[in-house]
Amino acid sequence: MNLRTQVGIVGAGPAGLMLSHLLHLAGIESVxxxxxxxxxVGERVRAGLLEQGTVDLLKETGVGERLTRLGLTHHGIELRFGGHGHRIDLSGLTGGSTVTIYAQHEVIKDLITARLAAGAQIxxxxxxxxxxxxxxPTPKIRYRIEGNLNELSCDFIAGCDGFHGVCRPAVPAGVLTMYDRVYPFAWLGILAEARPSSDELIYAYHERGFAxxxxxxxxxxxxxxxxxxDEDLGNWPDEKIWDELERRLAAGKGWKLNRGAVIQKGxxxxxxxxxxxxxxGTxxxxxxxxxxxxPTGAKGLNLAIADVRVLARALSDYYANGNRELLTKYSEICLRRVWKVQRFSWWMTSxxxxxxxxxxxxxRRQLAELDYLTSSRAASQTLAENYVGLPME
Structure with a gap:
């Protein structure tokens, strides 16, 4: 079957669905x-921290009702080291900006509901x-449904299909330059039926490792x-995980880690x-x-939303005015923010x-940096500005 649309989007994650939503609001067709x-895609548990700009965009474009009702707004975070906690006042250091806990799969559910209600093709x-x-000038997306080949012709293709997707590998050799760094550690994560032990996120530096x-x-x-x-989860029964979390998150006699049934582990x-x-090309x-x-800086979903905001604006300018300037500058505009976010995420991780x-x-150097960060307003403000989100562009 041969189909036609203006923008073909590969991937129904937050980037692809948000782009389709923004294009719809601009009167541009997409599939x-x-x-x-x-x-x-609606149940896969992923990141769950939204920057101020991401929250604002979701609300401004009409997909923020459940976010407003169910999201947990945070005005600060806590850094723990040496057995003591130190709060970073995000709102106070950024003129009132906050972050919101709202799971990525909930964002996807909201976007799918909005797109289907508008008659979108997903x-x-x-x-x-x-x-x-x-x-x-006429790129194509090919795919099979129940064994039948379909070809979608379009003006542009948006590759929003993730790190292991098909779009990036389709680019001819020599066109793209890859910058890659793999860290010598990982995160063992659990989801637990337990009341949070703190109203805000806690980042802990400990001699036994981060928590x-x-x-x-x-x-x-x-x-x-x-x-x-290469951690073997078989070596980590639930009780051992809770005990290790208790050690690394410890902060005086007044704080206690609430335990509960572990419902996910990875x-x-x-x-x-x-x-x-x-x-x-296109x-x-x-x-x-x-x-x-x-994931230390909680930026993955937020970077995706920033990308498609830039792309949607560029496509809108093209279809409204025939202007390709913003399309030509898409990488330049996005990468300026991407590298700043990479720097922040690397810094937090290191x-x-x-x-x-x-x-x-x-x-000793790490402890000194944490001491400086939590005792200097200027240093704390730098962290806060990056954490709540740099300007979209």
Missing amino acids: VVEARSRRY VFEADDVSVHDFDG LHSMRSPTITRLYLQCAP VTEMRSFVVEPMQS LFLAGDAAHIVP MLHRFADENAFDQ
Whole structure:
């Protein structure tokens, strides 16, 4: 079957769905092609911290009702080291900006509901997805549904299909430059039926390794431990995980870690990755297809939203005015922010984690940096500005 649209979007994650939503508001047609089922993309548990700019955009574009009702707004975070906690006042240091805990799969549910209500075409469970002819004026997306071949012709393709997707590898050799860094540790994460032990996120530096206390709701806690990249979960029964979290998150006699039933457990790799440019001909890469950040700074979803905001504006200018200038500058505009976010995520990761090759000097330096960060308003403000989110462009 041969189909036609203005913008073909590969991937129904936050980048692809948000782009389709923004284009719809600008009167531009799009079709989203997704290899997974609707249930899979709507239930896969991923990151859950939204920057101020991401929250504002979701609300401004009419998909923020559940976010407003269910999201947990945070005005600060806590850094723990040396057995003591130190609060960073995000709102006070940034003129009132906040972050919001609202899971990525909930954002996806909201966007899918909005797109389908508007009559959008989202093709789920597409097999053998591939992209073609994006070096010319009529690029194509091919895929199979129940064994039948479909070809979607369009003006532009948005590759929003993640790090392991098909769009980036389709770009001819020599066009893209990859910048990659794999960290020598990972996160062992659990989701637990336990009331959060703190109203705000806790980032802990400990001699045994990093730990993070987060949450998904008033009754669900998300917790992480630094571990080896090849960690065997079989060596980590629930009680051992809770005991280790208790050690690393300890902060005086007045604080207690609330325990509960572990409902999910896994190991998350840590890497930094950027591709330049984020475009080739009429193919534009966005979100994880173009860049990966370690989860320490909670930036992955937020970077994806920033990318498609830039791309939607560029496409709107083209269709309204015939102007390709913003399309030509898409990579340049996005990468300026991407590299600043990479720097922040690398800095947070390097400051809070233990490295196998470090010595006593390195440990003392990390503690001194944390001491300076939590005792200097200027240093705290730098962290706060990056954490709540740099300007979208």
